[in-house]
Amino acid sequence: GATPNALFVVLSxxxxxxxxxxxxxxxxVPADNRRPEETTDRVGYSGNIIPxxxxxxxxxxxxxxxxxxxxxxxxxxxxxxxxxxxxxxxxRQGGGRFPVAEIxxxxxxxxxxxxxxxAAAQVTCETIFKDIVHYPLSISFEFDEHDHVHLExxxxxxxxxxxxxxxxxxIVESLVELAPQSxxxxxxxxxxxxxxx
Numbered sequence: 001g002a003t004p005n006a007l008f009v010v011l012s013x014x015x016x017x018x019x020x021x022x023x024x025x026x027x028x029v030p031a032d033n034r035r036p037e038e039t040t041d042r043v044g045y046s047g048n049i050i051p052x053x054x055x056x057x058x059x060x061x062x063x064x065x066x067x068x069x070x071x072x073x074x075x076x077x078x079x080x081x082x083x084x085x086x087x088x089x090x091x092r093q094g095g096g097r098f099p100v101a102e103i104x105x106x107x108x109x110x111x112x113x114x115x116x117x118x119a120a121a122q123v124t125c126e127t128i129f130k131d132i133v134h135y136p137l138s139i140s141f142e143f144d145e146h147d148h149v150h151l152e153x154x155x156x157x158x159x160x161x162x163x164x165x166x167x168x169x170x171i172v173e174s175l176v177e178l179a180p181q182s183x184x185x186x187x188x189x190x191x192x193x194x195x196x197x
Contacts (some may be wrong), residue, residue: 002070002073003182004143004147004149005068006070006073006074007070008072008105008141009027009029010066010069010070010073010173011141011176012027012170013025013027013052013054013069013105014054014056014069014142014175014179014191015139015168015172015175016054016089016103016169017054017056017172017191018059018171018174018175018191018194018195019167019168021053021084021143023056023058024053024054024055024195025053025054025057025103026051026052026053026054026103027034027052027054027074027104027105028049028050028051028052028084028101028103028104029049029050029051029052029073029104029105030048030049030050030104031048031049031050031077031080035074044161048080048081048083048084049084049085050076050077050080050084051076051077051084051105052072052073053076054069054072055074056069056187057187058186058188058189058191059186059187059188060186060187061183061184061185061186061187062182062184062185062186062187062190063183063184064184065187066179066183068103094196097101104135105139135156136155136156136159136160137153137154137155137156137164137165137168138152138153138154138155139151139152139153139168139172140152140153142155150175151172153165153168153169170197171194171195174193174194174197175194176189178190178193178194
């Protein structure tokens with residue numbers, strides 16, 4: 001019953017776990033939190049950042065782990081109106097350690113729904129987001145108008161080698177291929193299979 005966007009956020013979380021071995025981490029998810037009467041030309045498409053803490057239990061089945069992760073996405077989205085930037089500023093000014101999140105995932109339709117496209121223009125995730133944020137590695141899931149999806153990997157060549165980017169792409173592809181047929185297996189077994197692949 002999850003939306004495709006929620007599943008792609010969960011897929012991003014599983015990719016992080018498979019790549020790093022981490023089972024407790026925070027992913028930041030940009031969210032469009034405009035009010036219905038606000039138009040895209042008055043308010044930016046992404047209005048806020050929502051932190052989502054994933055705690056993955058390798059002992060539960062893949063199906064249960066995915067359900068729990070989807071629930072994490074929806075529970076976090078209930079707080080989309082809370083200004084994340086304001087919270088970070090308050091924590092910093094209060095003398096506490098300024099929290100740093102190292103992982104962000106972004107799931108957007110390309111072209112962006114409801115945003116007019118000039119005649120004969122080609123609009124993709126790359127044309128919208130390329131070079132806006134300089135993360136060491138970016139994973140994008142690009143939807144087209146027929147809801148077909150393909151994977152885009154962008155990475156900084158001064159930080160990562162091509163083999164690193166290819167490894168992450170391989171992990172994503174393996175998760176997409178193996179997760180549906182592994183729903184009854186423990187999550188840890190699936191992630192181990194993906195790492196070994």
